[in-house]
Amino acid sequence: MTVLGRTHIPVVRNQLCQRCSVCVRACPAEVLTDFRSEPDTYRGYVYSNTDLMSQETLPPCRGACPLGQKVRDYVQLLESGNTREALLVIREDNPLPGICGYVCHHPCEQACVRGSWDEPVAIRELKRYAAHYELDHSGEIVEVLKGRKKPPKGKKVVIVGAGPAGLACAFELVMQGCEVTIMDALDRPGGMLVGGIPSFRLPRPIVEHDVQVIQSLGVAFVGSTKLGDDFSIEDLKKDDADGVVLATGAWKEIALGVAGEQTTGCFECLEFLGMVNAGRLRTLSGTVVVIGGGNAALDTARSALRLDPERIRIIYRRSRDQMPASPEEIDAAIREGVEIRYLEAPTRIITDSGRVSGIELMKMELGEIDETGRRRPVPREGSSVIERADTVISAIGQRPEVSFLEGTAITENGTAWCDENGMVQGYEGVFAAGDAVSGPSTVVEAIASGKAAAHRVMDYLEGNGV
Secondary structure, three states, X not given: OEEEOXXXXXXXXXXXXXXXXXXXXXXXXXXXXXXXXXOOOHHXXXXXXXXXXXXXXXXXXXXXXXXXXXXHHHHHHHHOOOHHHHHHHHHHHOOOHHHHHHHOOOHHHHHOHHHHOOOOOOHHHHHHHHHHHHHHOHHHHHHHHHHHOOOOOOOEEEEEOOOHHHHHHHHHHHHOOOEEEEEOXXXXXXXXXXXXXOOOOOOHHHHHHHHHHHHHOOOEEEOOOOEOOOEOHHXXXXXXXXXXXXXXXXXXXXXXXXXXXXXEOEEEHHHHHHHHHOOOOOOOOOEEEEEOOOHHHHHXXXXXXXXXXXXXXXXXXXXXXXXXXXXXXXXXXXXXXXXXEOOEEEEXXXXXXXXXXXXXXXXXXXXXXXXXXXXXXXXXXXXXXXXXXXXXXXXXXXXXXXXXXXXXXXXXXXXXXXXXXXXXXXXXXXXXXXXXXXXXXXXXXXXXXXXXXXXXXXXXXXXXXX
């Protein structure tokens, strides 16, 4: 690379550039700080409008990605029309590119330097474009991936849970030459991807394709079998498994804790979404009320809307700017006709003849900062009102169900407790990944956790000579 003039405009030879970022760190603007404030240069603008100086990893989009994807590399390949090569770059770090192309919360775009100028690069949509290329060229992509696989190691690993963490872990391990089997309580792979996320947000052919690629590499799947009911961890160890990974997710609903929530017409979020996704619930009538403010609540409301009720309303106890749901999902729900009411919370479910007929709500005010870093909602005395509701759906959160573990293997938060090597406390050769360890997280964070668990399993298998 060479530079021109005092402003040190970079002139990059693309055919030689290795994108190592050494030139950025060696740039005079890194030492002579007055170069960073020149108003008539791109550099001055970027330094004035971003937190580039605090970034440990460059480019920032890669540093923000839980998978550390080479964003700039594959975006440039797509720009030049090399879709196949771009997809193979994506697959170096991401075992579920199609899924991420639809439901990743794209922190890379939030970190994109271009966003300080006008709009961030549409990184997630570009990944989606590349993934659709793979749908039509899956055979050749699988052959490339098979060529990247390491020779068989003679090690068998069983993964419990076929959600994003389990699938990512399986991909990494099979690529390292392990024999891998995934077991899941559902009858098909995908976990929350098929049991929770609605198909209008994540088309099922995309999930099926990403899963099929993993299975094509040699990963076996056993469905409709649940840990703790149909088999135990000890059973897996007796069945010649050299390693076990628990990626059981967070499927246990958090109850509302109000009177009447067991009444007919009341649903828990995952119960409701599971019925809709399986086609067991096709219509709703009257007024539907969804309680909660996360993405699950938005998915629930938008799914309910498609069942043609008269009215669909979300009740959230804080303000909009404190909703954990992604802004784009909130905007999409509002555009579709979902009403969202803020600073309200349910106090009881009204029943009539054994089913829901209404809901009592109380106005809330925001008080002091709580342990979540947000202002705590405080009830406003004397503000209760009763409104009509024909269906009430609770979507205030989920947590892991790890009752199959014992003693010190469970944290005070109800998650699996792992040591510094990722092994479940007190369970030799048993590891955990995803929401079972962290509690509810995003899809891409679960994928990253699954990959990390796979690397720890390999360290264990190779370091202990099992």
